[in-house]
Amino acid sequence: xxxAALTSPMPVLDxxxxxxxxxxxxxxxxxxxxxSTWICLIVVFVAGIGLSALVSNIEAGQxxxxxxxxxxxxxxxxFSQTGSFLSQFVVGVLGALAITSEYATGSIRTTxxxxxxxxxxxxxxxLVIGVVIFVVAEVTAFASFVVGQAVLLAHGAKxxxxxxxxxxxxxxxxxPYVSLAAGGALRAVFLSGVYLLLLALLACAIGFVIRHTAxxxxxxxxxxxxxxxxxxxxxxxxxxxxxxxxxxxxGLAMTLVTTRKxxxxxxxxxxxxxxxxxxxxxxxxxxxxxxxxxxxxx
Amino acid sequence: MIAASRxxxxxxxxRAVDDLSFDVRPGxxxxxxxxxxxxxxxxxxxxxxxxxxxxxxxTIDGRRFRDLRWPLREVGALLEAxxxxxGRSAYNHLxxxxxxxxIPKSRVDxxxxxxxxxxxxxxxxxxxxxxxxxxxxxxxxxxxxxxVLLFDEPINGLDPEGILWVRNLLKSLANEGRTIFVxxxxxxxxxLTATDLVVIGRGQLIADTTVDDFIASxxxxxxxVRSLGAERLADVLRAGGAQVSKREDGALLVTGADASRIGDxxxxxxxxxxxxxxxxxxxxxxxxxxxxxxxxxxxHTPVEVGA
Numbered sequence: 011x012x013x014a015a016l017t018s019p020m021p022v023l024d025x026x027x028x029x030x031x032x033x034x035x036x037x038x039x040x041x042x043x044x045x046s047t048w049i050c051l052i053v054v055f056v057a058g059i060g061l062s063a064l065v066s067n068i069e070a071g072q073x074x075x076x077x078x079x080x081x082x083x084x085x086x087x088x089f090s091q092t093g094s095f096l097s098q099f100v101v102g103v104l105g106a107l108a109i110t111s112e113y114a115t116g117s118i119r120t121t122x123x124x125x126x127x128x129x130x131x132x133x134x135x136x137l138v139i140g141v142v143i144f145v146v147a148e149v150t151a152f153a154s155f156v157v158g159q160a161v162l163l164a165h166g167a168k169x170x171x172x173x174x175x176x177x178x179x180x181x182x183x184x185x186p187y188v189s190l191a192a193g194g195a196l197r198a199v200f201l202s203g204v205y206l207l208l209l210a211l212l213a214c215a216i217g218f219v220i221r222h223t224a225x226x227x228x229x230x231x232x233x234x235x236x237x238x239x240x241x242x243x244x245x246x247x248x249x250x251x252x253x254x255x256x257x258x259x260x261g262l263a264m265t266l267v268t269t270r271k272x273x274x275x276x277x278x279x280x281x282x283x284x285x286x287x288x289x290x291x292x293x294x295x296x297x298x299x300x301x302x303x304x305x306x307x308x
Numbered sequence: 309m310i311a312a313s314r315x316x317x318x319x320x321x322x323r324a325v326d327d328l329s330f331d332v333r334p335g336x337x338x339x340x341x342x343x344x345x346x347x348x349x350x351x352x353x354x355x356x357x358x359x360x361x362x363x364x365x366x367t368i369d370g371r372r373f374r375d376l377r378w379p380l381r382e383v384g385a386l387l388e389a390x391x392x393x394x395g396r397s398a399y400n401h402l403x404x405x406x407x408x409x410x411i412p413k414s415r416v417d418x419x420x421x422x423x424x425x426x427x428x429x430x431x432x433x434x435x436x437x438x439x440x441x442x443x444x445x446x447x448x449x450x451x452x453x454x455x456v457l458l459f460d461e462p463i464n465g466l467d468p469e470g471i472l473w474v475r476n477l478l479k480s481l482a483n484e485g486r487t488i489f490v491x492x493x494x495x496x497x498x499x500l501t502a503t504d505l506v507v508i509g510r511g512q513l514i515a516d517t518t519v520d521d522f523i524a525s526x527x528x529x530x531x532x533v534r535s536l537g538a539e540r541l542a543d544v545l546r547a548g549g550a551q552v553s554k555r556e557d558g559a560l561l562v563t564g565a566d567a568s569r570i571g572d573x574x575x576x577x578x579x580x581x582x583x584x585x586x587x588x589x590x591x592x593x594x595x596x597x598x599x600x601x602x603x604x605x606x607x608h609t610p611v612e613v614g615a
Contacts, residue, residue: 043396
C-alpha cells in the first residue's frame with residue numbers, strides 16, 4: 011500500500027538534469043508504442059515500391075507510341091519516385107500527429123510537467139521523427155529506384171549513357187533506364203528521401219504551432235495542394251515568379267534529373283538551391299514552434 | 309513544501325486566480341477546496357509550470373518549477389486522469405515518463421503492481437475505465453518517488469474500495485513526510501482525509517487553516533432540542549437572546565445558547581427534555597455557506613455592459 015513497499019533502487023543523481031538524451035529515449039518510446047506510426051511507415055514503403063513498379067510498367071508499355079516530345083520527358087528516375095506524391099502526405103500526418111495527439115489527449119501536460127526545459131521536448135521530438143522518417147524514406151527511395159529500373163529492364167530497356175542529352179533520347183528506339191551512376195540519378199533519389207524528411211519536420215513544427223490534429227494536417231495539405239492552385243489563378247507573370255518557391259515545386263526541383271530539360275524544369279531552382287530553401291522553410295516553422303512552445307500556457 | 313505568493317492569472321477578461329497566497333506544509337494532507345471554476349486547476353497548473361502566472365510566484369521546496377533539474381523526482385502530479393494516448397499501453401505510458409528522468413524500468417513494473425494495474429499493463433489505456441485511469445494517473449504521480457505530490461480530484465470514478473485505498477494512500481504518503489496537496493469537490497471526503505485546508509472562491513483565498521479550525525470558526529454552535537414544551541422553551545430561550553427555529557418534526561434548533569444553558573433553562577421552567585444534542589456542522593455545510601456568500605457578494609458588483 012505504501013511506497014515503502016517499492017524496493018527498486020532509484021539512481022542517485024548528483025549532477026546534470028533530465029536532459030536531451032533522456033527526452034529522446036522517451037520520445038522514441040512514445041513514437042514506437044502507437045500503431046499509427048507503423049501504419050504510416052508501412053504505407054510509405056509499400057506505396058513507394060508499389061507505385062514505382064506500377065508507373066514504370068505503364069510508362070514502359072506506352073514507349074512505342076510516344077512522340078519525340080514525350081520521349082524527351084521520359085524520366086526513369088522520376089517514375090520510380092512516384093510514391094513520394096502520396097508519401098509526402100503520410101509523413102506529414104505522422105509528423106503532425108507526433109505532437110497534436112498529445113494536445114488532443116491532454117498528455118502534453120504530462121510531457122511538459124516532467125521536464126523543466128520545454129525546448130528539449132521540441133528538439134527531441136524533431137530528432138526522433140526526423141531520424142525515423144529519414145531512414146524509412148531513404149530505404150524506400152532507393153528500393154523504389156531499383157524496382158523501377160528492374161521493371162523497365164523487363165520491358166527491354168537499355169541503359170542510358172551517363173550525361174545523355176535529350177537528343178539521344180528522342181532518337182533512341184529503346185526504352186531507357188538509368189543506373190545510380192548516371193548524371194543526377196543518385197542525387198535525385200537521395201533528395202527524394204530528404205524531401206520527405208523536411209516535410210515531416212515542417213508538419214511537426216506546424217503541429218506544435220496549431221496544436222490540433224485536423225487543423226495542422228489541413229494547413230500542411232493546404233501548403234502542398236491548395237497553395238499551388240491559388241498561385242495558378244494569379245496573373246501569369248506574377249505566378250511564374252512565385253511558383254518555384256512553392257514547397258511542392260522545390261520537391262520537384264530536388265528530385266528531377268536536370269541533365270534532361272523538360273518544359274517545367276526551366277522555371278525551377280537548381281536542386282541545391284531548392285534543398286536549401288526547403289530547409290529554411292522548415293527551420294522557420296521550427297523556430298516559430300519553439301518560440302510559442304516556451305511562451306504559451308500548456 | 310509548496311509556497312504560493314500573490315499568484316494572479318487572467319484568461320482574457322476573466323480573472324481565474326486573484327492575488328492568491330498560501331503554503332502547503334509537508335507531513336500532512338492538505339485539501340484544496342473551491343466550487344467549480346474557482347481556480348483550483350489553474351493554480352495546480354501554475355504549480356506544475358504549465359500555465360505562466362501574470363504575476364506572483366509559486367515554488368516547490370523553494371524553487372520554481374522551471375528551475376527543477378529532475379522534475380518528476382521532485383514533484384508528481386495527477387492533473388487529468390484521462391490525459392493519456394488511448395492507443396498506448398499503461399506500461400509504455402509510464403516507461404516514456406520514467407525515461408525522461410532516468411528512472412529504471414523495474415520501478416515502472418513495481419508502481420503498476422502497487423496501484424493494482426499489473427494485470428492490464430500491456431492493454432491500451434483507451435480501454436481503461438475511469439477508475440483504472442485514475443489508478444494509472446496516481447501511478448504516474450508516484451513514479452519518480454517525489455517529495456511533493458499534487459492530486460486534482462483523485463477519487464473521481466473510483467468505487468468505494470478505491471476511495472478507501474486513495475484515502476489511506478494519501479495519509480501514508482503524508483506520514484512519510486511528503487507534501488500532499490489534494491483538490492476535491494467532495495467536501496466530506498476532505499473532512500476524512502485532510503488535516504489542513506486551502507479554500508478558494510473566485511480565485512481568491514477564503515481560508516488557509518486546518519479542517520478543525522475551519523469548521524469551528526465558521527459555524528455557530530447549534531443545539532438540537534426536543535421537548536413536549538417546545539413552544540414554551542422557545543419563548544424563554546428567545547427572551548434570553550438565543551435564536552430558535554422550529555423544524556417540521558417539532559424539534560428546535562437553537563443557536564446562541566449552549567447545551568448546558570438550555571438544560572438549565574428547561575429545568576427552571578420544569579420542562580422535560582427528550583433530546584439535547586449539539587449539532588456538528590459538516591465541512592460541506594460550512595463550505596457551501598461560505599462560497600454562497602462569495603457568489604452573493606460578487607452578484608452585487610456592477611457588470612460591465614457589452615462584455
